[in-house]
Amino acid sequence: MLKSNHHAVIQAFLDPETSTFTYLVYESVGSPCVIIDPVLNYDAHSGKTSTQSADALIANIKAKQLEVKWILETHAHADHLTAAPYLKGELGGQIVIGHHITQVQTVFKSVFNLGRELEPDGSQFDCLLKEGDTLSFGDLTLKALSVPGHTPACMAYEIGDAIFVGDTLFLPDVGTARCDFPGGDAKTLYQSIHKLLSYPADTKLYVCHDYPPDDRQPAYSTTVGEEKMRNIHVHDGVSEEQFVQMRTARDLTLEMPALMLPAIQINIQAGHLPILESNGVSYLKIPLNRF
Numbered sequence: 001m002l003k004s005n006h007h008a009v010i011q012a013f014l015d016p017e018t019s020t021f022t023y024l025v026y027e028s029v030g031s032p033c034v035i036i037d038p039v040l041n042y043d044a045h046s047g048k049t050s051t052q053s054a055d056a057l058i059a060n061i062k063a064k065q066l067e068v069k070w071i072l073e074t075h076a077h078a079d080h081l082t083a084a085p086y087l088k089g090e091l092g093g094q095i096v097i098g099h100h101i102t103q104v105q106t107v108f109k110s111v112f113n114l115g116r117e118l119e120p121d122g123s124q125f126d127c128l129l130k131e132g133d134t135l136s137f138g139d140l141t142l143k144a145l146s147v148p149g150h151t152p153a154c155m156a157y158e159i160g161d162a163i164f165v166g167d168t169l170f171l172p173d174v175g176t177a178r179c180d181f182p183g184g185d186a187k188t189l190y191q192s193i194h195k196l197l198s199y200p201a202d203t204k205l206y207v208c209h210d211y212p213p214d215d216r217q218p219a220y221s222t223t224v225g226e227e228k229m230r231n232i233h234v235h236d237g238v239s240e241e242q243f244v245q246m247r248t249a250r251d252l253t254l255e256m257p258a259l260m261l262p263a264i265q266i267n268i269q270a271g272h273l274p275i276l277e278s279n280g281v282s283y284l285k286i287p288l289n290r291f
Contacts, residue, residue, distance in 0.1 A: 008140055008160050010206065011060070012220040015039040015053045018080040018259070019209045021220045022057060025140070025159055026066050032138035033066040035093070036157065036164050037074055037208050040083035040271065044259060047284070049273075054083035058090055068093035069137040070127070073267070074166025074208055075154040076104050078181060078260040082271040094126035095270050096135070098146060098155035101128065105268045107182045112265050112285050117274065124270035129155060147196065149189025150177035156196065162204045168192055170207050171222055172230035176243075180251035181260075186244040193234050201225030261286055 011024040018039060026033035038057060041050040061068065068091040071084045075098070084095045105120035122128045129135075129144040136142075145156040147168045157164040167177040168189065176193065179186040196205065203224045210218045228236045234243060257263075262284050266273060274282045 008162065010162060012206070013053070013057055013060075014218055014220070015041070015080065017041065019211055019218065020077075020080050021206070021208055021210070022053070023164060023206060024057065024060065024066075025137075026064070027138050027140055030065045031067070032069045032140075033061065034070040034072055034135075034137050034142065034159075035068060035084075035087060036072045037077070037166070038071065038083040038087055040081040040086060042081045042259060042262065044262070049081065051083065051086055054086050054090075057083075058087070061091060070135055070142070071095050072142075072155075072157060072164075073097040074156065074164065075151045076101060076264060076267040077167075077208075078264055079209070079257045080259060081263050081266050084271040086271075096127040096129060097122075097125050097270075098144065098153040099128035099130050100146075100148065100153040101125065101268065103152040103183055108264055108268050111182070111287060111290060113287075114265070114285075118269060124268075124272060145195065147192035149179055149185055149187075149192045151181065152183040154192070161200075161202070162206060163196060163199065164206045164208075165196060166208045169196065169205060169222075169227060169231070169234075171210055171212070171219055172226055172235075173213060173216075173232060174211050175231060175233035176247065178251045178254055179247055180254070186247040186251075187240060189247070190234070190240045190243045197224055197228055197234075199224050201228070256291060 008025050013022045020039050022038045023036040039053045041053055071093045102120050102122050109118050109120050131146040133144045134141050143158040147154045147156045150167045154166050179189050201224050205222050212218050276282050
């Protein structure tokens, strides 16, 4: 575990439309900070983007006089558009993702038939992290943990005694991420989850989403101990074979995420919208009968 002598303040911001948690992590007022998994609001009916979630985050950052160093993506999200470029334009900072994003780009370059619009080399991002890489922000340090399975490029981020797990794990009563998107793999996900669950029981895990049962409010954190004891998919005693059978069968029953087609083609471009066409409008592609 990455040890830090400095205490990190962690703030969670929920986007209720996509059930996404964005995190702001810093040491104190006036210090450098990181942003994890920011959301650009998108109305699928009208094709209109808006920035209310990001603007709430900006107001909070400015009120605390924080300096944005890194804007981190845990993976190329299929359920929301990222606000990373907007935040970078407003506040500065560098946009970061795992280096296996190139695999995801290669797959979806083909799916969306993107020609020269997309070079699948990760160059759209400012920084590509590999397993064990570290980034500093003030007196705090972040360590990258490769946790593929949901996608090949999934990264968790360890800061002190906290790990931001992306979509690898959810709250114990929700379970684990699906593995049926291109490049996903249930066996790999099981191994990534157990990498996280090898940390001490009191290690805090911060999830990217929560889809709570009706009898509780959304929550954003759990612990290694709680997951090992109570996670409905991977509690202690569930074998890799059992998990793969359960995950594969379950994924066959799931619908495509509502925003997957717009989100993926924007997020593999580090959140940059498609270039404006001759009429001054930007367009997304919807592959018909492909999925």
